[in-house]
Amino acid sequence: MLARVLDEARTARVDFRVVGTAAAQLQGVELDAGDIDLLFRDREDLDAFAAAVAQLPLRRGPLYIAESRQYFAELALDGVSVELSTVEWEGGSDAGECVGEGPWLHYRSVRCGRHDVPVVALELRLATEILRRREDRSAALIAHLREHGDRDLLNRALDAAGMAPGDRLATLAAVAS
Numbered sequence: 001m002l003a004r005v006l007d008e009a010r011t012a013r014v015d016f017r018v019v020g021t022a023a024a025q026l027q028g029v030e031l032d033a034g035d036i037d038l039l040f041r042d043r044e045d046l047d048a049f050a051a052a053v054a055q056l057p058l059r060r061g062p063l064y065i066a067e068s069r070q071y072f073a074e075l076a077l078d079g080v081s082v083e084l085s086t087v088e089w090e091g092g093s094d095a096g097e098c099v100g101e102g103p104w105l106h107y108r109s110v111r112c113g114r115h116d117v118p119v120v121a122l123e124l125r126l127a128t129e130i131l132r133r134r135e136d137r138s139a140a141l142i143a144h145l146r147e148h149g150d151r152d153l154l155n156r157a158l159d160a161a162g163m164a165p166g167d168r169l170a171t172l173a174a175v176a177s
Contacts, residue, residue, distance in 0.1 A: 001080045003113025012052035014045035017103040023119040026110045029144045035081040043071045093160035097124040127157035145175045
């Protein structure tokens, strides 16, 4: 589905990142993704992308959601939601999944169809899943990061998520074991 959206968006020359569960799935983590989340730096990039895929069914937006401080649009393709958003609040770290410079500095390029797709680093994704208390997803990410993880980046991501030092050490130990 992502390849189909990117085929349609070929005229959009904007920077984005795949975040959320789809980012983990694209990097080989065995998880079910309920949707596809694309993060944009700013509203102009999101608008340009949305204009490039205007022939696809738009379910909502683009609109600003004040409660979450994000600019948002949603496509609906064959029952799959493709969510386009910005996150418009500052982060004090370079290791948040969707806040600050984290997703723009820490990502990997993954092949999807004929596209090289920028996906957020799984260390950042794991911190989000732990913060959201989604143990099943956290366990799958931990297992994957045992072989492919960056311990320093994970430590910074856990710190950026506000994890207590003892819990952070336990997570780092689980990834190291």
